[in-house]
Amino acid sequence: MSKVSDAFKNGKAFIAFITCGDPDLETTGRAIEEAANNGADLIELGIPFSDPTAEGPVIQGANYRALAGGVTTDKIFDFASKLRKKVSIPFAVMTYANVVYSYGAERFCERCRECDISGLILPDVPFEEKDEFDSVCKKFGVDLISLIAPTSSQRVEVIAKSASGFIYVVSSLGVTGERKEINTDIRSIVDIIRKNTSVPCAVGFGISTPEQAKNMAEKADGVIVGSAIIRLLEKYGRKAPSYIGEYVKAMKDAIR
Amino acid sequence: MSNRNGRFGPYGGQYIPETLMNAVIELERAYNHYKGDPAFNEELTKLFNEYAGRPSLLYYAKKMTKDLGGAKIYLKREDLNHTGSHKINNVLGQALLAKKMGKTRLIAETGAGQHGVATATAAALLNMECVIFMGEEDTKRQALNVYRMKLLGAEVHPVKTGTATLKDAVSEAMREWTKRIADTHYCLGSVMGPHPFPTIVRDFQSVISKEIKQQILSVEGRLPDAVVACVGGGSNAIGSFYNFINDSSVRLIGCEAAGRGIDTFETAATINTGRSGIFHGMKSYFCQDSYGQIAPVYSISAGLDYPGVGPEHAYLHDIGRAEYVAITDEEAVNAFEYLSRTEGIIPAIESAHAVAYAMKEAKNMSKDKIMVITVSGRGDKDCASIARYRGEDINE
Numbered sequence: 001m002s003k004v005s006d007a008f009k010n011g012k013a014f015i016a017f018i019t020c021g022d023p024d025l026e027t028t029g030r031a032i033e034e035a036a037n038n039g040a041d042l043i044e045l046g047i048p049f050s051d052p053t054a055e056g057p058v059i060q061g062a063n064y065r066a067l068a069g070g071v072t073t074d075k076i077f078d079f080a081s082k083l084r085k086k087v088s089i090p091f092a093v094m095t096y097a098n099v100v101y102s103y104g105a106e107r108f109c110e111r112c113r114e115c116d117i118s119g120l121i122l123p124d125v126p127f128e129e130k131d132e133f134d135s136v137c138k139k140f141g142v143d144l145i146s147l148i149a150p151t152s153s154q155r156v157e158v159i160a161k162s163a164s165g166f167i168y169v170v171s172s173l174g175v176t177g178e179r180k181e182i183n184t185d186i187r188s189i190v191d192i193i194r195k196n197t198s199v200p201c202a203v204g205f206g207i208s209t210p211e212q213a214k215n216m217a218e219k220a221d222g223v224i225v226g227s228a229i230i231r232l233l234e235k236y237g238r239k240a241p242s243y244i245g246e247y248v249k250a251m252k253d254a255i256r
Numbered sequence: 257m258s259n260r261n262g263r264f265g266p267y268g269g270q271y272i273p274e275t276l277m278n279a280v281i282e283l284e285r286a287y288n289h290y291k292g293d294p295a296f297n298e299e300l301t302k303l304f305n306e307y308a309g310r311p312s313l314l315y316y317a318k319k320m321t322k323d324l325g326g327a328k329i330y331l332k333r334e335d336l337n338h339t340g341s342h343k344i345n346n347v348l349g350q351a352l353l354a355k356k357m358g359k360t361r362l363i364a365e366t367g368a369g370q371h372g373v374a375t376a377t378a379a380a381l382l383n384m385e386c387v388i389f390m391g392e393e394d395t396k397r398q399a400l401n402v403y404r405m406k407l408l409g410a411e412v413h414p415v416k417t418g419t420a421t422l423k424d425a426v427s428e429a430m431r432e433w434t435k436r437i438a439d440t441h442y443c444l445g446s447v448m449g450p451h452p453f454p455t456i457v458r459d460f461q462s463v464i465s466k467e468i469k470q471q472i473l474s475v476e477g478r479l480p481d482a483v484v485a486c487v488g489g490g491s492n493a494i495g496s497f498y499n500f501i502n503d504s505s506v507r508l509i510g511c512e513a514a515g516r517g518i519d520t521f522e523t524a525a526t527i528n529t530g531r532s533g534i535f536h537g538m539k540s541y542f543c544q545d546s547y548g549q550i551a552p553v554y555s556i557s558a559g560l561d562y563p564g565v566g567p568e569h570a571y572l573h574d575i576g577r578a579e580y581v582a583i584t585d586e587e588a589v590n591a592f593e594y595l596s597r598t599e600g601i602i603p604a605i606e607s608a609h610a611v612a613y614a615m616k617e618a619k620n621m622s623k624d625k626i627m628v629i630t631v632s633g634r635g636d637k638d639c640a641s642i643a644r645y646r647g648e649d650i651n652e
Contacts, residue, residue: 050549051418051535053427054273054434060417073547097271097534102548124271124534128261149275151437159274173275174435 002090004119004143004165007042008200012255013166013222014039014213015202016229016248017094019046019062021071025079027238029086031229034245036087039252041222043087044121047076047095054123056177058227061234073103080115092119092145092165097133105133109140119165121145127159148193148201149173150184160196167193167201169220177227179206186219210254217255225251262451265574267567270450272537275434283441284452286357291459296356303348304463307381308338310345312464314471314628320598327481327621329614332468332630334492335603341633342464342492343374347443349460351378354441361385361436364443365429367394367422367488368559368606369401370633371445376410378443386410389429391421394558401637419552422488422562426536446489447566450537454566461495468628469499476626482507482617485630486609487580488524488560490569492632497578507579509617510569511609513555514582524553525582526565527573533564540567556585556645559606559633587612589645592635604633605642 007013016035020028032043048066052059080091093112100108100122112120120142125133130144137144143165148156150173160167169189171182186203193201203216204224213223232247233240262268270280290296304310313333321329334342351362362379363386366372372388379386388405392414395402405412418424426449433442447454447461465483472480483500485493487510500506512525523529526541533542535550543551543563555561572578583591588605591612596602603611607630614629621627635642643650 051423051427053430053536056431057417064418067549098542098544098548098550100548101532101534101539102544102546123273124537126270126272126274126277128270128277147274149273149277151275151278153278155274155277170273170275173437175431 002088002116002118004042004090004092005200007090008166008221010041012217013041013202014248014252014255015042015044015222015224016040017044017046017224017226018229019048019059019066020076020079021048021066021069022062022230022233023065023237024069025071025075027241029079029083030241031233031244032083032087034241035248036089038245038249040089040248042090042092044092044094044224045076045080045117047073047093047099049096049099052096054175056175056227058230058234059176062230073099077111077115080117084116090119091117092121093117094121097122097124100133105136109136109142112142113140117142119143119145121168123147127155148189156189156192157196160193163197163199165199166222167199168224169201169203171203171205171207171216176205178208182206182212186216190220210250213251214254223255262455264568264571267538267540267570268451268454269539270537271534271539272450273434276437279433279437280450280452282357286353287452287456290353290356296352300349300352303352304345308344308348309336310463311467312336314468317599323598324615324618326618326623327625327627328623329618330472330480330626330628331601332464332496332628334464335607335631335634339374339377340636341370341374341604342461342495343371343445344377345463345495346445346457346460346491347371347374347378350441350443350456351382351384354443355382355384357441359439359441361440362443363387363389363429363432363440364445365389365422365425366445367425367561368557368637369394369398369405370559372410373401373404373408375443376405376408379410380408387432388412389415389425389432391419391425392416393420394422397558397641398637422558423550446491447494447568448489448536448538448564454538454568457491458494458498458568461491462498464492464495464630465497465499468496472626472628479503479506480626480628481505481621482509482627484509484511484610484614484627486511486560486606486632487565487569488513488562488606489564490566492630494566494568496630501577508572508577509613510578510580511583511613512580513557513560513609514584515554515556517584518582522554524555524561524563526563527569527580528582530563535564538567540570541565556588556641557605557609559604560609581613583609583612589642591615592638592642601631602635603631604635605638607632
């Protein structure tokens with residue numbers, strides 16, 4: 001059984017997000033293998049949702065393509081369990097509350113444990129609504145990942161204190177997607193987190209270039225990249241995995 | 257009826273990104289402060305009475321009563337409000353609150369365009385910037401309202417993602433709010449979304465049932481036997497029900513849009529066909545597939561074309577306090593034409609869903625019974641699409 005925290009044992013962590021089934025699960029599988037072989041420390045498996053309200057246009061597009069291609073929660077769990085035989089780095093699922101609620105949180109977390117998925121990220125479940133899901137996650141050894149945003153201010157402390165796995169630090173306001181500049185004072189947010197927990201923190205939202213990754217990794221324990229990877233899938237389709245491998249290598253090299 | 261974190265039984269809550277949490281907490285604090293503030297309420301009442309034209313009439317529909325041959329029918333005329341619907345009640349309240357909070361910009365979603373027009377109106381009146389998100393499909397169905405919003409100084413942003421209708425407009429308005437929070441208030445148009453919106457919007461809309469109660473007591477000397485309103489997100493319905501919830505003798509009936517029928521996939525009747533889920537900030541009933549993917553819904557009415565319903569309605573349904581019935585496009589269009597010819601009142605196609613139920617139910621009630629139907633809006637905006645439905649093409 002892998003642990004989310006294992007992702008942070010290999011220096012600064014590089015976390016890759018991929019929407020499962022965009023354009024098909026076979027391509028997703030090869031993309032994940034390439035990412036893992038080229039230095040990714042954790043894979044966020046995106047289960048697509050019809051109305052991904054926290055996503056920018058790039059990841060929204062991946063969600064629509066994947067659903068149009070016919071993936072379902074069950075197909076993704078079957079896929080993840082087969083992929084486990086080839087890839088050993090930790091997996092976390094990233095999806096929306098209704099996907100888990102509709103499947104049944106209990107059954108969802110049980111399947112996570114069966115597939116050795118050790119983390120769950122739900123961007124529409126803030127601290128106030130966390131218990132409903134976390135009580136079930138804990139039962140099955142799945143870390144429900146807490147998010148902290150630039151607007152969290154006095155909430156940082158209480159969120160950090162109850163966090164497990166890692167803390168997802170949202171770099172900027174708005175939705176997911178590449179940004180030219182990140183102006184949030186990440187360092188002071190991380191300082192407050194460090195005073196309240198030893199759980200590692202990774203920064204996501206808007207990171208696409210090795211320079212940005214290096215800069216963010218200096219302030220935190222890892223970086224999360226989604227849209228830049230999805231863009232390669234959007235551009236190269238089934239041929240994307242090798243490009244994703246090259247990209248992940250460049251990003252991981254930049255933060256080593 | 258709502259407790260901490262805005263729960264109505266198991267429904268409601270705050271299922272939103274962390275980025276927005278402080279914004280809704282700030283809103284809740286401001287609302288709790290101002291709702292009991294005499295100066296705020298005086299200012300709002302003044303706007304209601306002198307700007308929006310409240311109180312709205314409670315009209316005895318004599319011809320309709322006689323024709324249907326059963327219960328005595330009264331129409332609550334929200335269609336006579338400034339901007340042509342009940343939406344102005346909530347918008348004036350929220351815009352005033354936003355102004356007190358120091359916000360300078362309003363954003364809102366709209367389906368039929370009624371809420372967008374009301375928000376653009378309040379923004380013009382209170383000197384605020386205004387951006388409206390509207391599904392691209394709806395901008396085509398309701399071109400006149402798009403023009404009205406622009407005329408009022410608002411920017412209209414057509415939403416092309418997903419099904420390009422109301423739910424996508426809500427998603428896009430939520431995304432915009434996460435981008436720009438400091439100066440912006442999201443003026444949500446229905447009793448939905450994360451707490452405190454379902455409570456705030458209900459409170460501002462509850463003026464409808466407050467007036468109905470006073471008016472019916474003064475003309476009939478007793479409470480009505482039934483109150484009927486259409487339900488999309490459910491703001492005019494909760495506004496019409498709220499002050500009667502504790503009067504158990506009053507039946508509360510919400511009319512959902514069945515579209516082409518609740519046995520088809522082309523429906524928007526959430527309580528009749530959906531199940532419990534979490535979406536757009538709340539736990540409630542939603543039309544969805546077996547994996548929780550939100551279903552594309554359909555109704556002839558752009559204002560009821562939404563896959564969810566407000567959490568308080570979900571609760572009122574579960575505890576059996578309110579009934580939720582489904583009305584098809586065909587029944588609603590018949591009612592649209594019926595009320596126009598019988599009483600000389602052209603209702604919004606949304607409101608026509610409530611009229612349609614009354615047409616079926618009134619005759620089952622004896623002549624000493626009283627039924628109040630809320631006419632949530634006027635139907636000028638719908639004339640072109642109803643003409644099209646009947647095979648007649650007219651230029652708007």
